[in-house]
Amino acid sequence: MAKCIRCKIQIDDDSMMCPLCDGVLVRDDVEYENAIKDKNGIYISRSTTYPDVAPTLRRMKFFIKLAIFLAAVAAVLALVIDYYTSNGVSWSPIVGLVLAYGCFTLVYSFSTQRTLQRIIHVQTILAIVSMVALDYLLGHRGWAIKYAIPITLMAIPVGVVVLMIINVENWQSYIMTEITVTVVSVILLILAICGVFKSTILLLIAALVSGIILTGTILFGSRLVSDEIKRRFRV
Numbered sequence: 001m002a003k004c005i006r007c008k009i010q011i012d013d014d015s016m017m018c019p020l021c022d023g024v025l026v027r028d029d030v031e032y033e034n035a036i037k038d039k040n041g042i043y044i045s046r047s048t049t050y051p052d053v054a055p056t057l058r059r060m061k062f063f064i065k066l067a068i069f070l071a072a073v074a075a076v077l078a079l080v081i082d083y084y085t086s087n088g089v090s091w092s093p094i095v096g097l098v099l100a101y102g103c104f105t106l107v108y109s110f111s112t113q114r115t116l117q118r119i120i121h122v123q124t125i126l127a128i129v130s131m132v133a134l135d136y137l138l139g140h141r142g143w144a145i146k147y148a149i150p151i152t153l154m155a156i157p158v159g160v161v162v163l164m165i166i167n168v169e170n171w172q173s174y175i176m177t178e179i180t181v182t183v184v185s186v187i188l189l190i191l192a193i194c195g196v197f198k199s200t201i202l203l204l205i206a207a208l209v210s211g212i213i214l215t216g217t218i219l220f221g222s223r224l225v226s227d228e229i230k231r232r233f234r235v
Contacts, residue, residue: 003025004018004025019173064110067102067103067106068103068106068107071100071102071103072099074095074099075092075095075096075099078091078092078095078096079092079096093137094134094137094138097130097134097137098134101126101127101130104126105123108122108123109123117173117174117176117177120156120177121176121177121180124152124156124180124181127152128149128152128184131144131149132144132145132149135148142197142198145197145198145199145203146199146200146202147200147202150199150200150202150203150205150206151202151206153181153185153188153203153207154206154209154210156177156210157181157182157209157210157214158209158213160174160177160178160181160213161213172224172227172228173228175217175218175221175225175232176228176232178213178214179214182210182214185203185206185207185210185211186211188203188207189203189204
């Protein structure tokens with residue numbers, strides 16, 4: 001039986017990561033009882049099984065801060081250059097949007113207590129909003145909703161299948177990603193049918209692809225998927 005020194009819970013199976021905080025589990029009662037907290041109140045494992053990741057995390061935070069600083073400098077330079085060289089078409093907001101998206105991705109993806117599924121969900125929503133905003137800045141030609149978003153919604157469930165194959169021991173945990181993408185695809189398809197915006201056949205294909213993959217996961221996953229859905233929705 002494994003234990004999480006952060007969440008103070010016991011795990012009955014042979015998982016290596018905590019399902020709540022995604023931290024490394026320990027299996028030594030002495031190590032669990034002697035676990036200490038760092039200056040931020042986070043439990044630190046004294047196990048010699050795993051390397052000390054603190055220096056790596058400090059370097060990672062430094063490079064993230066450096067990347068944000070360089071992105072801010074680049075955005076200001078783009079604004080200045082755009083102001084003095086623009087001939088009627090402003091491109092600096094596009095640069096700023098791309099840099100902001102990149103900075104958010106770095107900060108959010110490398111923060112603690114972020115599961116891969118949560119990162120995918122947030123990044124999907126942010127990518128959709130960013131593509132719509134970019135389309136609007138470029139003259140609102142409709143390429144985002146016609147092509148970019150449907151292709152993205154098709155690529156995510158296919159990528160999830162790959163992740164399931166790689167992480168075969170915990171593949172059922174990706175069911176929420178499939179549900180999220182399917183719901184988003186169906187909502188966009190309904191809005192297109194109602195005439196809220198013009199779309200292409202790609203949106204229908206995206207809804208079918210995500211729906212088929214979700215249905216297949218539920219049918220072939222049987223009890224594992226059922227238990228995962230009950231756990232996620234607390235039913």
